[in-house]
Amino acid sequence: MDELTNFLKQQQNIYQQDNTFDIHICNPLHASNPLIGNISNFNIEESKFFSIIKDYRNYKLNYSQGKMYQDLNNICITSCNRYNNINSYILLDRKDIDYNNQKILVNNKKYTELDLFSNKKHYVIEDNYEVLTVHINDNLKIYFEIIGTSHQMKIQLSLEKGIPNTYFEEYVNEINNIISSISSHV
Numbered sequence: 271m272d273e274l275t276n277f278l279k280q281q282q283n284i285y286q287q288d289n290t291f292d293i294h295i296c297n298p299l300h301a302s303n304p305l306i307g308n309i310s311n312f313n314i315e316e317s318k319f320f321s322i323i324k325d326y327r328n329y330k331l332n333y334s335q336g337k338m339y340q341d342l343n344n345i346c347i348t349s350c351n352r353y354n355n356i357n358s359y360i361l362l363d364r365k366d367i368d369y370n371n372q373k374i375l376v377n378n379k380k381y382t383e384l385d386l387f388s389n390k391k392h393y394v395i396e397d398n399y400e401v402l403t404v405h406i407n408d409n410l411k412i413y414f415e416i417i418g419t420s421h422q423m424k425i426q427l428s429l430e431k432g433i434p435n436t437y438f439e440e441y442v443n444e445i446n447n448i449i450s451s452i453s454s455h456v
Contacts, residue, residue, distance in 0.1 A: 273367050274376065275442050278429070281378045285362055286431060293425040293445065294375040295452055310366065310375050312422045318455050319421040323402060323414055325451055330405040338399035338417055339387065346387040347399055356384040370446075372453045410441055412448060423452070 281289055296310035314322075336349040347355045362378040397418035404412040409428045416422075425448055427441055 271369070271442070271446055274369055274374075274445070277365050277367070277376060278427075278438075278442070281363060282429060282431075282433070285378070285380075287380075288431050289362075289429050290379055290381055291427045291429070292377045292379060293427065294377070295423045295425075295449070296373050296375050310373060312375075312424075313420045314423055316421050319414065319423065321455050322423065322452055326404040326412065332403040332405065333401070334403075335398075335400040338395060338397055339393045340395035341388055341390060341393050344384065344387060347401075354387075356387045358382045358384050369449055370453055372449050374449065406444060406448075410444060425449075 278291065281291070294310070294312050295314060296312050297314075334347075334349045334353075336347060339346040339348075343360065344358045345356070349355075359379040359381050362380055364375065364377045367374050367376060395417070398416075400416040402414040404414070406412065409430075411426045413424045413426060414421075415424065425445060427445065429438070429441070
């Protein structure tokens with residue numbers, strides 16, 4: 271918990287702006303092969319994925335399905351309700367953390383909304399997309415994503431510049447509860 275807290279505080283100090291942290295729950299690949307390096311597998315076992323979702327039935331939920339297109343750092347997510355979400359991001363920093371025996375990858379990204387997305391014949395990622403969003407509060411959300419056949423889970427934390435320490439500690443405690451809940455599922 272201390273390593274995550276220190277990283278988040280360090281990022282707030284380095285980048286004097288509103289920061290968006292994507293905390294991916296992942297399985298390490300490097301344990302079996304040292305040549306792979308620090309690459310992580312975001313795919314969660316399907317039965318574990320759906321059993322974790324059941325814990326969040328009492329929260330505000332949002333479901334969407336459609337297609338996901340990614341061209342380098344530009345992402346377009348289309349939805350069946352004709353809503354398109356087009357973003358570009360800059361990866362400011364990242365860190366792999368072993369958090370209470372759960373591997374997580376924390377990315378600090380700066381997102382920018384785009385009006386247009388490039389048309390191409392082939393994209394880096396072009397796959398079916400489903401997402402169930404759990405709204406813990408306005409700044410803390412959990413995304414249960416199915417991209418193609420991959421089941422992924424990410425916690426997104428938006429921290430305002432100069433956030434009071436009281437709120438910061440509440441967010442960190444809530445993230446700790448979420449990750450502890452995930453670790454308890456087998």
